Amino acid sequence: MRLEPRSEVSPVRFILAPVAAVIASLLLCSGLILWSGASVFEAYWMMLTGSIGSSFALAETLSRATPLIFTGLAAAVAFRARFWNIGAEGQLYAGSLMVTFLGTGEINIHEGLLPPILFMGSFAAGSLWLFLPSLIKIRFQVDEVVTTLLLNFVMLLLVSLLLEGPLKDPMGLGWPQAAPVLESAELPRLVQGLRVHAGLIIAVILALLIWQLQIRTTLGFEMRAVGLSRNASQFAGMRVGNILLITALISGGLAGLAGYSEVAGLKGNLTLDLSPGFGYTGIVVAMLAQLHPLGVIGSAFFVACIFVGADAMSRSVGVPNYIADVVVATSLLCMLVSMLQVKYRIRWKS
Amino acid sequence: MPGPHLPFLKFPPVVPEVLSLKNIHKQFGNLHANHDISLSLKRGEVLALLGENGAGKTTLMNILFGHYVADSGEIEVSGKILPKGSPKASIDAGLGMVHQHFTLADNLSVLDNIILGTQPLWNFRLQRREASDRILDLGSRFGLDVDPNARIAELSVGERQRVEILKALYRKARILILDEPTAVLTPQESRTLFKTLRQLLEEGLSIIFISHKLAEVLEVSDRIAVLRDGKLVMEVEVSKASENMLAEAMVGRSFKMPIRKEVPAGESLLDFDKVSVLSPHRLPVLEQVSFSVHAREVVGLAGISGNGQRVLADLISGLQSPTSGQVSLYGQPLKRFHPREMLRQGVGRIPEDRHGFGVVGDLNLAENVISEVYKNPDYSKMGFLNLKNRQQFADKVVQEFDVRGVKNHAPVRLLSGGNMQKLILGRVLLQNPKLILAHQPARGLDIGAASFVYERLLEAKMQGCGILLISEDLEELLRLSDRVLVIHRGKIKEAGKAGSLSTTNLGLLMAGRQADAS
Numbered sequence: 076m077r078l079e080p081r082s083e084v085s086p087v088r089f090i091l092a093p094v095a096a097v098i099a100s101l102l103l104c105s106g107l108i109l110w111s112g113a114s115v116f117e118a119y120w121m122m123l124t125g126s127i128g129s130s131f132a133l134a135e136t137l138s139r140a141t142p143l144i145f146t147g148l149a150a151a152v153a154f155r156a157r158f159w160n161i162g163a164e165g166q167l168y169a170g171s172l173m174v175t176f177l178g179t180g181e182i183n184i185h186e187g188l189l190p191p192i193l194f195m196g197s198f199a200a201g202s203l204w205l206f207l208p209s210l211i212k213i214r215f216q217v218d219e220v221v222t223t224l225l226l227n228f229v230m231l232l233l234v235s236l237l238l239e240g241p242l243k244d245p246m247g248l249g250w251p252q253a254a255p256v257l258e259s260a261e262l263p264r265l266v267q268g269l270r271v272h273a274g275l276i277i278a279v280i281l282a283l284l285i286w287q288l289q290i291r292t293t294l295g296f297e298m299r300a301v302g303l304s305r306n307a308s309q310f311a312g313m314r315v316g317n318i319l320l321i322t323a324l325i326s327g328g329l330a331g332l333a334g335y336s337e338v339a340g341l342k343g344n345l346t347l348d349l350s351p352g353f354g355y356t357g358i359v360v361a362m363l364a365q366l367h368p369l370g371v372i373g374s375a376f377f378v379a380c381i382f383v384g385a386d387a388m389s390r391s392v393g394v395p396n397y398i399a400d401v402v403v404a405t406s407l408l409c410m411l412v413s414m415l416q417v418k419y420r421i422r423w424k425s
Numbered sequence: 426m427p428g429p430h431l432p433f434l435k436f437p438p439v440v441p442e443v444l445s446l447k448n449i450h451k452q453f454g455n456l457h458a459n460h461d462i463s464l465s466l467k468r469g470e471v472l473a474l475l476g477e478n479g480a481g482k483t484t485l486m487n488i489l490f491g492h493y494v495a496d497s498g499e500i501e502v503s504g505k506i507l508p509k510g511s512p513k514a515s516i517d518a519g520l521g522m523v524h525q526h527f528t529l530a531d532n533l534s535v536l537d538n539i540i541l542g543t544q545p546l547w548n549f550r551l552q553r554r555e556a557s558d559r560i561l562d563l564g565s566r567f568g569l570d571v572d573p574n575a576r577i578a579e580l581s582v583g584e585r586q587r588v589e590i591l592k593a594l595y596r597k598a599r600i601l602i603l604d605e606p607t608a609v610l611t612p613q614e615s616r617t618l619f620k621t622l623r624q625l626l627e628e629g630l631s632i633i634f635i636s637h638k639l640a641e642v643l644e645v646s647d648r649i650a651v652l653r654d655g656k657l658v659m660e661v662e663v664s665k666a667s668e669n670m671l672a673e674a675m676v677g678r679s680f681k682m683p684i685r686k687e688v689p690a691g692e693s694l695l696d697f698d699k700v701s702v703l704s705p706h707r708l709p710v711l712e713q714v715s716f717s718v719h720a721r722e723v724v725g726l727a728g729i730s731g732n733g734q735r736v737l738a739d740l741i742s743g744l745q746s747p748t749s750g751q752v753s754l755y756g757q758p759l760k761r762f763h764p765r766e767m768l769r770q771g772v773g774r775i776p777e778d779r780h781g782f783g784v785v786g787d788l789n790l791a792e793n794v795i796s797e798v799y800k801n802p803d804y805s806k807m808g809f810l811n812l813k814n815r816q817q818f819a820d821k822v823v824q825e826f827d828v829r830g831v832k833n834h835a836p837v838r839l840l841s842g843g844n845m846q847k848l849i850l851g852r853v854l855l856q857n858p859k860l861i862l863a864h865q866p867a868r869g870l871d872i873g874a875a876s877f878v879y880e881r882l883l884e885a886k887m888q889g890c891g892i893l894l895i896s897e898d899l900e901e902l903l904r905l906s907d908r909v910l911v912i913h914r915g916k917i918k919e920a921g922k923a924g925s926l927s928t929t930n931l932g933l934l935m936a937g938r939q940a941d942a943s
Contacts, residue, residue: 291809291810291812292805292808292809292810293799293800293805293808293809293810294808296792296799296810299788300785300788300792300796303785303786303787303788304781304785304786304787306781306782307781307782307783307784307785307786307796308785308796309744309764310742310744310764310774310776310782310783311764311796311797312743312763312764312765312767312768312797313765313796314765
């Protein structure tokens, strides 16, 4: 068996790749569902109705997709420039910390100014958390996969420290949680009584903006060129280090905004379980979207469907909702295989 | 059926065919890589295989060596049919290949490299003594003197090639296939190689000589076969062949190599004054280099690769700054070394490695064409690209530089080498540079594309450009340059006006010796 590069990548194959990966992963996971003693069809049906079958379910799914669009964009932007930011989780918490510092009334800010300041503050905090790893990557070629990943744990410990100490909500009955953000800082709900909030709108607008940035601006052109060939980009006169740094700052900022959206839009305050791994899941979201910003919206929605649907499924047919993690993880693996199929043709005979 | 060998009769003796390829056909997708090729090789004969890149030479050799299986057709070695798709059968049948890029392990000795893979796996006692004796014996018989115990890393390129040949002979090769054997050699080393080949022929070996250097093919071969687009388009005795005829057969149309016109050089554009560069390990890569390039002048830099050309090109490309000394452009000392600064100052750069540095292979043509100018107001305002102007520039390059095989959004890595080079040439020349660095501008190109590149460079010179041409191809250097410099171990010497130079003298200088006074 050997791989033969395809001379042309057909757009149909490019779009079908994630679809095929998703179907393959659902098929693979049906084995697990059978093993746990439920009917596959019923289980997946429950998953479907539980995620999009009612307005309540749909709203839940959309609110779950919101942070995933942010972190998915963070990964997509960075990966396109071949900057492997694995630290969106930490950057998300950095953003939410900033929201807590600025938005809980500790600092006096005019009510009307609060939302834009929180927006920019969380973006800056996420950027800042990625600044050091990207700097030593550019200066000393220190592998960013390692540094960004490790900084996630540093951030989690820092948040834990702050929540047990200075940021602990005096009204929180002793729980390790920060004070809630002011009402004027909250992102409005889109539908009365449902949890889907304005963060979704912001996320979608950002996806559109980043898409336009990538195809219309010199910066987008530089980011793509640098991602595809550092040498040729440098030879053509691009400042590769600066471009990577800007890319990293945008990526970190987007992840920071996920923290803003979660605290100000959904949870209301910072807790240690603010993110059930949105930063890591964002990587899957970006890969399923083939790093395309608009694709991120779709794949974030899909991944959210799996997570929300799996909860419904576990309630009704008794399959543990860990199946969601398995489905998402398998779909990433299947995605890698189908991306290979997009670029190469497999020849079984020499 | 081979007839009796009767040299006393008047008619030419029937010489047995050692190798015959019959109606070889190989198709990749829609591409006929080999189309009905029949060739034969006689004992004691040199058959030259000529052809542009992609003409099907490599495919044919891969079929011969069992790496590919032909769709149809047969191969006979000494009258016996060669089993298909078995490299081992090919080696056992007496075929030996000397690749252009050597397949030697640098940190092993000559002996180890030669016996690698020939010793039985379950024999614990390596027969090193016997092997060593055989190598020495083969070496003295064919004038291939190499110390069997020397490490490959210590050997010169010429010596490494000898090891490759010995390796084939050690495996009892009777038919030797040499792929572009002189590409890496100095003219002197080439001479030695040809002498060795003669000795091999006298011993009854047969040789297939793959090359695109016409002069050399006419010199060493008995018969010449020309491939084009997978077909055998010409088979001719060397006595009836001429350089022009072969070139036209290769390209498939008549064409002329451009001829340089001597014009008085203008003011000095680029000045190197005692420039030195140390490698990251603090070893000198360029030592006290001084030279200059003037307007309306092509300065050729000859040298065997790895003698400091890369660093010199990097300096002028702006990828590297000197450790000491001064580089001046148009009389002004350069302070910042960055590609953007060079571009701003009107330095056009054609890099040696077009895939790695010249283009971003996965971007399309338009994007590659503007990669050096996208920040100019014509192509972007306030950070937004002007896609219309970009397309116009791309169309201009495609039209004026005859870039073929372009599909609008296809990545440029799908272009052939010649078309990719035309793209780069167009990008450089349409910026109206004052100085051009051309590093191996025709490397790997077919003659047609190469003559196009030469023509455009000479045109630029007539319009007032100064050109520094770095090349390992002496023919190319002498064809284009007005003045030739030679680089050896990081030092540059002036060799003189191109008209007064011979390849022999240049070869001596390239090897670090003084040129003959004669």
